[in-house]
Amino acid sequence: MNESVHLSSQFDEDLSRLRTHVLQMGGLVETQVSAAIDAYATGEIASVKSIVETDRRVNELEKAIDDDCAHIIAKRQPTASDLRLVLGISKIVTDLERAGDEAKKIAKGVRRIYEGGHMPSQYGVGIRHLAEAALSMIRQALDAFARLDTELAKSVIRADTDVDTEFKSIIRQLITHMMEDPRTITTSIDIITIARAIERIGDHAKNVSEQVIYVVDGRDIRHMGKEAAQ
Amino acid sequence: MSSSLIRALLLAVLAAVVAYPIGHFVVPWAGWTFFCASLGLQMVFHFKNFARLDRWSYAPVVDDSLEGEGAWDGIFGRLYRHEKDLRAQIAARDEEIRMLIAAGQALTDGVVLLDDHNQILFCNTTAEDQLGLVIRTDRGQPVVNMVRQPEFVAYLQGEDFSRPLTLRSERGEDRVLSIYVIPYAGNRRLMQVKDVTQTDRLDRMRRDFVANVSHELRTPLTVLAGFLETLQEIDVDRDEQKRFLEMMSEQSLRMQSIVQDLLTLSSIESAPPPEADVVDMVNIVDKLRRDAEALSAGRHQIVVESDGQGDLRGSEPELVSAFGNLVANAVRYTPPGGTVRILWHASKNGAEFAVQDTGIGIDAKHIPRLTERFYRIDRGRSRDAGGTGLGLAIVKHSLNRHQAQLEIKSTPGVGSRFAARFPASRVVGV
Numbered sequence: 001m002n003e004s005v006h007l008s009s010q011f012d013e014d015l016s017r018l019r020t021h022v023l024q025m026g027g028l029v030e031t032q033v034s035a036a037i038d039a040y041a042t043g044e045i046a047s048v049k050s051i052v053e054t055d056r057r058v059n060e061l062e063k064a065i066d067d068d069c070a071h072i073i074a075k076r077q078p079t080a081s082d083l084r085l086v087l088g089i090s091k092i093v094t095d096l097e098r099a100g101d102e103a104k105k106i107a108k109g110v111r112r113i114y115e116g117g118h119m120p121s122q123y124g125v126g127i128r129h130l131a132e133a134a135l136s137m138i139r140q141a142l143d144a145f146a147r148l149d150t151e152l153a154k155s156v157i158r159a160d161t162d163v164d165t166e167f168k169s170i171i172r173q174l175i176t177h178m179m180e181d182p183r184t185i186t187t188s189i190d191i192i193t194i195a196r197a198i199e200r201i202g203d204h205a206k207n208v209s210e211q212v213i214y215v216v217d218g219r220d221i222r223h224m225g226k227e228a229a230q
Numbered sequence: 231m232s233s234s235l236i237r238a239l240l241l242a243v244l245a246a247v248v249a250y251p252i253g254h255f256v257v258p259w260a261g262w263t264f265f266c267a268s269l270g271l272q273m274v275f276h277f278k279n280f281a282r283l284d285r286w287s288y289a290p291v292v293d294d295s296l297e298g299e300g301a302w303d304g305i306f307g308r309l310y311r312h313e314k315d316l317r318a319q320i321a322a323r324d325e326e327i328r329m330l331i332a333a334g335q336a337l338t339d340g341v342v343l344l345d346d347h348n349q350i351l352f353c354n355t356t357a358e359d360q361l362g363l364v365i366r367t368d369r370g371q372p373v374v375n376m377v378r379q380p381e382f383v384a385y386l387q388g389e390d391f392s393r394p395l396t397l398r399s400e401r402g403e404d405r406v407l408s409i410y411v412i413p414y415a416g417n418r419r420l421m422q423v424k425d426v427t428q429t430d431r432l433d434r435m436r437r438d439f440v441a442n443v444s445h446e447l448r449t450p451l452t453v454l455a456g457f458l459e460t461l462q463e464i465d466v467d468r469d470e471q472k473r474f475l476e477m478m479s480e481q482s483l484r485m486q487s488i489v490q491d492l493l494t495l496s497s498i499e500s501a502p503p504p505e506a507d508v509v510d511m512v513n514i515v516d517k518l519r520r521d522a523e524a525l526s527a528g529r530h531q532i533v534v535e536s537d538g539q540g541d542l543r544g545s546e547p548e549l550v551s552a553f554g555n556l557v558a559n560a561v562r563y564t565p566p567g568g569t570v571r572i573l574w575h576a577s578k579n580g581a582e583f584a585v586q587d588t589g590i591g592i593d594a595k596h597i598p599r600l601t602e603r604f605y606r607i608d609r610g611r612s613r614d615a616g617g618t619g620l621g622l623a624i625v626k627h628s629l630n631r632h633q634a635q636l637e638i639k640s641t642p643g644v645g646s647r648f649a650a651r652f653p654a655s656r657v658v659g660v
Binding site (some may be wrong): 034 | 363367368371372373374375376378379383400401568595
């Protein structure tokens with residue numbers, strides 16, 4: 001009797017540590033994204049290197065967490081909500097890692113633009129706004145995971161629609177620019193890459209939120225359209 | 231032994247005393263029957279009270295239902311008082327705890343209490359606001375789950391709290407937080423979070439100022455030294471020499487104007503409040519227009535929009551120099567063909583002097599720092615335009631001395647509007 005109590009609390013501790021690791025990885029990704037945005041706004045390409053370095057740590061954490069998940073499943077055979085938590089986590093880390101990769105793409109795009117001697121400032125406002133929105137989505141998705149708050153998760157899923165709309169309007173604007181003045185094409189293509197990466201970060205935040213809803217409610221609302229998040 | 235207990239005992243003895251003669255003189259079974267019956271009656275009486283106590287003990291409440299009979303009355307009474315005292319004590323303690331929490335909430339610094347696993351036990355609203363916590367849902371959560379910045383996680387795990395951690399908050403708008411971790415009661419920790427955004431900004435301004443002064447003075451000095459060296463070592467012809475000397479005098483004039491501006495700034499800062507002469511604004515606006523036209527040399531359209539009434543109280547040279555600076559900036563940063571508007575409106579509620587241009591505009595992120603000394607949006611450009619980098623700092627100080635606010639609005643590519651708003655107390659003649 002005593003032993004089983006001990007084991008189950010040990011199990012709880014394992015799960016709680018796993019969650020903390022996921023959130024730490026999330027923290028690294030948040031930092032990467034916000035550093036990438038800063039680099040875009042200020043043109044300080046020195047931070048690009050640290051973003052790439054952080055990515056290495058994110059990758060390591062991803063592998064370590066996946067490993068922990070496999071261990072927990074093999075050793076503890078979790079059921080019901082515990083099992084959903086472990087399954088959800090293994091998907092969340094994939095999305096976080098990809099979001100980190102997108103941040104790296106932004107950083108590299110910024111470096112290309114500034115090293116080419118261009119200033120992206122004329123598109124600055126739109127892109128920065130898009131980036132702030134994506135960053136706040138990823139932050140809220142992680143908050144929702146930490147608090148297992150499905151309402152917050154749903155609001156992140158809804159916010160993704162706005163980010164998509166804004167992304168499309170930036171692309172339209174860039175197309176106009178390129179048609180007016182072909183000399184801007186090189187820079188514009190780089191900026192499209194950056195905007196695309198930001199939009200993808202929003203998508204990953206949405207996926208994380210969907211997993212949070214799965215973990216809490218056991219409902220899989222992927223590919224069900226935004227009505228599912230009402 | 232209390233009297234009620236003795237009474238209960240005496241009743242039993244009394245039954246025995248009465249039963250004995252009955253058993254002895256009448257028939258033994260009658261005595262026994264009497265004895266058993268009287269004990270049984272007592273038993274029923276006690277059992278009734280016992281059942282009541284038993285029922286009460288499951289959910290002790292303080293009310294009058296706790297009333298016993300006979301020997302039980304005393305016991306019930308004492309229990310009732312005990313329960314009542316206990317509740318009063320708990321209430322007092324609750325109140326004390328509530329007061330302590332209220333004191334924690336009243337602190338202007340953020341406070342977070344952590345247990346030995348760095349899980350959140352308590353945090354006040356300031357900390358909630360600073361770190362994005364919600365105590366209602368986050369109690370018991372490891373703090374690193376919510377404050378996920380890698381620097382913070384590393385600091386908390388590093389276990390070296392001799393120096394505070396300076397953290398640029400990701401949640402608030404560019405807030406700088408200083409976090410102290412203080413161990414208490416064994417393994418528990420108290421996190422104190424100070425908002426040092428202002429101090430940090432001042433520090434940065436001071437550092438930037440020293441660096442900038444040195445840089446601004448060194449540039450012309452390098453040029454001067456270079457030419458001097460050339461003139462000393464190489465024989466140059468007269469024309470060349472003349473050209474060199476012209477460039478040298480240009481650079482020395484530049485240094486002079488920087489030093490002059492620095493002196494102006496420091497004298498404005500330390501000077502007593504400006505005198506309250508009446509400054510004739512209609513006259514000044516007209517003079518500003520003529521200056522602007524001279525500076526523009528026909529490349530811009532200069533428009534004056536004035537009510538033609540209302541004057542200011544203050545120091546004329548300071549105000550003229552501040553307004554002149556705003557006008558000159560507008561002319562300088564507006565491409566040829568643009569328009570510069572000089573606006574003067576005064577009413578009973580105050581007055582506004584504004585300069586609006588159709589120039590290159592300023593990106594929003596630069597606006598808050600524009601009046602810092604030597605702050606430059608684009609390092610090369612403003613120096614080419616002949617600025618010392620101190621103009622707007624002087625303007626802001628001069629205006630502040632007249633209780634006026636400098637309000638800057640700008641859209642890149644569209645134009646800027648610099649407005650000086652004076653309070654009603656500074657306005658006369660309306």
